[in-house]
Amino acid sequence: MQRTPGLSVRLKLTLSYAAFLVLAGVLLLGVVWIFLLRDVRLRFLVPNLDNLPRIIEPASFGPAVFGTAAAAVMAFLLVFGLVGGWVLAGRMLAPLNRITEATRAVARGSLSHRIRLPGRSDEFRDLADAFDAMVAQLDAHVAEQRRFAANASHELRTPLAITQTLLDVARKDPDHDTGLLVDRLHAVNARAIDLTEALLVLSRADQRSFDDEPLDLSLVAEEAVETLLPLADERGVTVTADAAAAPTTGSPALLLQLTTNLVHNAIVHNLPAHGSVQVVTRAEPDGVTLTVENTGDRLAPDLVSTLTEPFQRGTERVRADHPGVGLGLAIARSICDAHGGTLTLVPLAAGGLRVAVRLPARAA
Structure with a gap:
């Protein structure tokens, strides 16, 4: 299947987790700004605003308060990171779940099952396409082997059936020309031998059991x-x-x-x-x-x-x-x-x- 080139899964995961960490850093900086930097006098930033009232009194912002606030923020970031990472990983690894389900279906004998993963090309979709191609080839090979077994059975059955017919005729008619019967049996037997030898050669070639x-x-x-x-x-x-x-x-x-x-x-x-x-x-x-x-x-x-x-x-x-x-x-x-x-x-x-x-x- 021809696909439009796309970003790799590794790059997608890298960009996703990097963006998530940047977001967490922004939240952390925001918390630091709220609890620490608001206590700095605004006259250092904007002149003639010395009389602007403070929102947070320095005396009320002690180590104990900051420690409690920092613990709460870290707990929030931990929960947020776990939930966000779980969601992002789930979205990124969803194609792998489809591949796993398809593999189990094929393992149960469903060779007609295909993944057909949509989307642009990446590592997962390349793997899915390779898996589909492998299963299609395996399905064709199994179908060919079934046809071969059916045809071989038919070809081997034909000389045996002819031999049985000739023997039945000879038994019912003792005065039948035995020379003609022997000639026919010889020809049928030679064909069966040729077929068996051909099957052995075919098996030997398929197994690659020879030295170069x-x-x-x-x-x-x-x-x-x-x-x-x-x-x-x-x-x-x-x-x-x-x-x-x-x-x-x-x-x-x-x-x-x-x-x-x-x-x-x-x-x-x-x-x-x-x-x-x-x-x-x-x-x-x-x-x-x-x-x-x-x-x-x-x-x-x-x-x-x-x-x-x-x-x-x-x-x-x-x-x-x-x-x-x-x-x-x-x-x-x-x-x-x-x-x-x-x-x-x-x-x-x-x-x-x-x-x-x-x-x-x-x-x-």
């Missing part, structure tokens, strides 16, 4: 391209690599998984024939980049923004021999985040997608 090692991203890209060339040839997709040296640090296995996922997605989400994929690595002053660009169908920007969520697919695959598990870009994003990098998806006007990964450069 020096590596060259260009070599990782070349290895991924060479591994997937048979798949590209099978689908009639041309893959070209422009791999310049790109030194960085990280997990070689995870970065190979990231690159392989991006190139694999670029191949299977492509034109039915005569498609192309371009893989480029570069070293820049502020980091290294990996860019994977492919031809394909036109993608809407709002759809592209959801592709990195688990089990999201942009288009139907051209063929069904590589159905995938819907976690390729989600894993790539998690691996990129774990390495302190960024992953950007840009739909191309002519169709297809450009995926750009930026990672920190290796320290000299």
Whole structure:
């Protein structure tokens, strides 16, 4: 939330208490003037007024009277200071009470609660805005995790349900072709294994449980391209690599998984024939980049923004021999985040997608 610059809470408290002390000093000086200075002859201030009667006789203003008056004044100032300080502190710290109430509401599980503290910017309002942003991010993360759990349950349930159906059919029909049944069970089981392994990779990337090692991203890209060339040839997709040296640090296995996922997605989400994929690595002053660009169908920007969520697919695959598990870009994003990098998806006007990964450069 953008706010108009304002005074800090520290300065407000300083000005408030300083003004209060000045007021107390003025009251004290007034009391001193009333009880002491009125006894001085006014002829020292205004000539020719020697015969002006005195209001207070010197003999009647003794130490005992002054002590009693001073005690009464100090008691009044004490009470006045306590009440005034309590009111001023309450007014200054009222935003903190709202922040505390919001924190307790969030602690009870109300992630939709926001402070939305009005007024100009100061320390309390900056804290409230930061708290609102944190809760909003946490709410979005929890919602994403819930969607992930629901989607993962659905994806895992599908092969299990298919397996159960095939087994039921085999039980009811003993004369059924067992070879065909075994082939189908093998395919369903392979998909379940792929999904489980993808979930494990995603969990490992999210937990950042790996050691950083020096590596060259260009070599990782070349290895991924060479591994997937048979798949590209099978689908009639041309893959070209422009791999310049790109030194960085990280997990070689995870970065190979990231690159392989991006190139694999670029191949299977492509034109039915005569498609192309371009893989480029570069070293820049502020980091290294990996860019994977492919031809394909036109993608809407709002759809592209959801592709990195688990089990999201942009288009139907051209063929069904590589159905995938819907976690390729989600894993790539998690691996990129774990390495302190960024992953950007840009739909191309002519169709297809450009995926750009930026990672920190290796320290000299």
